[in-house]
Amino acid sequence: MFKKGLKDVVAVQTNIASVEGEIGELRYRGILIDELIPFHTFEEIAYFIWHGVLPDKSDLKHLEIKLMNGRQLPHHVREILEALPAEIPLMDAMRTAISAFAHASFSNEPIEEQAIILTAALPVIIAIHYRKQNGLPPINPNPNLSHIANYLWMLNGKLPDHLHVEALETYLKLTMEHGLNAATFAARVTISTESDLAAAITSAIGTMKGPLHGGAPSGVIDLLEEIGEQEKIKTVIEEKLQNGKKIMGFGHRIYKTEDPRSILLREKCTSMHGKDEWLDLATVAEKEIIDLLAQHKPDRKLYTNVEYYAAAIMRSIEMPPELFTPTFSVARMIGWTAHTIEQLRDNSIFRPQSEYIGYEKTRRADA
Template sequence: MFPPVNQEDQDDQACEVHFTRQDRYRDRPRLEDVVAAETGLGLVDGAAGRLVLRGYDLDDLADWSFEAVLALLWTGLTPTAMTEADIRRELGAARGHVFLRAERLLPVTDGLAPVEAMRFLLSSLTDAERIPHHILAVAAAPVFAAAIARRAAGQSPVAPDASLGQSADFLHMLHGELPGEDRARALDSYLVTVADHGLNASTFAARVIASTRAGLFSSVVGGLCALKGPLHGGAPGPVLDMLDAIGTEANIRPWIAATLARGERLMGFGHRIYRVRDPRADVLKGVVGTLRDSAARIAFAEAVEAEALAQLAEKKPLRPLETNVEFYTALVLEALGFPRDSFTNVFAVGRMAGWTAHVLEQEAQGRLIRPQSRYVGPMPERATAAG
């Protein structure tokens, strides 16, 4: 697939345009800058450091509930219009429904990594489910993630409370007690921040699968499989490993200098798309400031951030490397008590909003995603000789 050309170039010169566009991208075999879908859901503007969801800047959504952002993303895509209250009520009921399945299947996940256990449990959702599939997928994710984390800690799963919002119930199912309002609000902000981020690898995977009419559950499982990769959703945990390795304030400067001298990456800095600020990092930095019980850890992390940015600017002045979402994600999720090996699953709980919206949008468009490839292998000898 290639970017569109002017309409006047698409008539009598169709063949010429075809070859011209192929030549233009001959040295770029990947999909950078190639438009692969049209969407009304989100805009990622890396040059401006801006993330827009359905006409709202992320900064304006930071105080919204997760359910309110779901209502925004699902607008016009569900069979009936749904308000924030509708979604909260239906998610609560669906969490109770799926918990029974989690209890039954959890023993089968023993020995699996948390994200592999999540993949298995999500795969148990079938196309015959009577609850609307977009509701069930979003409701199931925190139930499964909390149950997996508790079983790894040798604890029994906690049944959901349908009267709670998604974020408060997620923390309740993880810790076995009702969270404070500040902690529930902090998790809400995190889930909103990661709800959608354009045509990233996992969302693109989900849309490709949806375009085959495989169904929503198959699509979001495919999204999770892409999120599992360390180049996409597996990075927040290593940010904490980095902070642990640095250890003390006195060690910050020499540790960072030695790491950069070895040509190694500092976890939580730089982004493939954003060339200036990552707006998600800005939102989560504000969230971190509300978690007072982790003040010492956060102050240490902020000192690491300041020194890292200073050394990166000095070492690579022509390449902007700012703090990215991974850095403050790690601090927020650690402060909320999530085990670091469960961070990818928590990411999936938030991104399930975007996956389901993109799947619904792709299904409505009804067109199979079938890009072309450029063959670079050998040709049969006979064909070569004949030519």
């Protein structure tokens, strides 16, 4: 049976994550995210998604050292980044640099090691090209900083506020993996041909670039900036609702109840109350907006999606919109690599059928 866009067609069996939209549940390796995310670092959750178990102290230290070493890009990758014109968009620079990892010293590593190397390299690639676009010299990695803190350090050249690191890390832990989305599917299709990991991740980045998939939550930032202060929430939202305008950051195509990722982000932002004005505005505005949506659209259950709080966090750390999708990709690299590894363990090349509906040029002579 033909289903446009393969909607609702089961193409993969996976142990990595499950998304239950009807009941608002997201699980990593069978564990609810609210039982994992608040208690473990980015590095620990990455290890868990890759291996299915949490790391012990030795495993974690080993991973942290490998990630730190992976921040040193191969010489030829640095040369490629230097040669790229500054006007090349970030997603294209990422795609080009990642594809260049298909060389002998990388390809001879076990695929699990390759996954760590690409995870470590992507934030460095983003930071180098972003600073180039802004006429700034690259910043060397800081070996004393975590994966996410070092990313902010390399972008801005200053030690990041620990509250901002906490908020961004929570968002990125929650978006590492989300089932068979378009980019993840692209990675699995590529690796199913027994291509290499760099090619699979290049496919994923190319897919993530599309605005229907990796689109930035800039509309939510526009909304929060239009509101500006808590006293204006009701006025701004009621005017939009009366004019039939969409309230950005509310409603999700999969989750029919609250997005479980937005719940945890709300809790993180609430725990920082009084420490960041944008996070405070977002938490107060969310409650008032949901109440107003319930009054104006009682037949629709509209809840906050992950983009709402992602936007609040990005605004609080002053991250420009052109960094939103690249930063999302920093997290999703974990899911992409986990899926490629899983695909190869029980591989079958993807070969769906197509149904021809064009003009029939030839007919049987006796028809």
